[in-house]
Structures are given as structure tokens and as C-alpha cells.
Amino acid sequence: MNEQDFYQEFEVFSRKNPRSGLMHQFSLLAPNEEMAMILAQENFMRREEVMDVWVVPSSSIRHMTDEERQALTQRIDNKNYRTTKAYGYLRKKWQDKEQGMLDEQEIMSWKEVKKHRG
Template sequence: MTTNNGRDFYQEFEVFSSKSNGDQVQHQFSLLAPNEEIALVMAQENFMRRQPVADIWVVKRSNVRKMTQEEKESLHRLDNKEYRTTKGYGYLKKKWRHYEQNILDEKEILSWGGEEKQ
């Protein structure tokens, strides 16, 4: 095995963890290690000193696949679906305020009738 100042010896790993069973797994940090077993030990050492953890995942960075530019572009919607987002209803607050300002109160309604004839 040839080593170019250790660059070929170490591999990059991404570390994910969850704080308790059933929690989502979140990315924590990256580390360099010679293999998966050592990477897991290094990740455990890091977490056991700092915070409680229920599960740790160690993934070789080369095994993580990201989307290509072409795949990202395919995510854009071709049609207008703004009605699916809540920002499409932002006008309702203003409309409701206008409606509330025009509501008649009890005194105003009673003032219309004057005195009732008996």
C-alpha cells in the first residue's frame, strides 16, 4: 500500500446519531479513519464524552450519493401549485381585519330602533 502522507491510508466518514430510540438520525460531523470499525470507535468516543446517544451511524463518504444537477432540475414543478402552500392564504388576515372593523356592536344596533312604541 502506498501512502501519500497518509492520504491513501485514511478514509472520510460521515457520522450520524440519534439521542434516543425513535428519534430522527441527524448528521453530526465528518472524520478521517483507516476503516469503518475505527471510525465507529472514534465516533463513540466523541459522543460518550459530550452527550447521551442511543444510536450512531458511520457511513463512508464515498457511499453517500447526492443528486446530479439534472436530477435537481427535475424537482422543479412544471405547474402552479401555490394553493398547496400556506403562503397562498396570507390575504385572509387582512380580509378578516377589514371584516371585524365593519361588525356592528350592540349599542349601534340598538340606537337604530329608537324607542319602541307600546
């Protein structure tokens, strides 16, 4: 009987609502994942909205090392072509042709399509 084996580490993630991604909350100690699950919500989300909880053994997570974080997360700020920034000039062009810009707000609004009878 080794009391030390009681203290297994788990990382706790939660989702606030069906549209939100998982958020890392914190970590806890528990003897197994079932116990970790039953403890997670009241330890970290007593006052928060929550609709889903994940617990993961901390040892299962491959995190970046210090060097990797410093080495692999650097980028030159020259990637406008990946974003809408590069295409801002279109707004004026379309305006001249009396058309609106298909920006994020416009495109995300397309989820509603007019219903046709029959």
C-alpha cells in the same frame, strides 16, 4: 505503504433516543469502518445524548448535485389538500354538532386504549 490510504472518509450519524430519527453529525477520517466507529462518538457527541451511531463511507452516499438541489426541490405552495390545512373548516362543522375535531393531538393520543377486564 501509502499513508494517504489511512485517510478514508466516513459520514457519522447518530440517534439521540429510540424515538428520534438519525441525524447527520459530521464526517471524519479513519482507515476503516471499525476505527471510524470507535472514534465517532467522542469526536461529535461528547456532550450530547446518544443511543446509536452509524458510520458510512462518504463514497457510498449519492448526494444531490448543485443543479439537482436547485431543480428538484422546488414546489408550488398549493398543496393544502395534502395537509390538514384544507380541512380546517371541519372544526366549526363538528363544533355545531357538539363533536371535537380529530386533529393531530387527538389522534396521536389514541395510542392508549381503555383496558377491559376479562
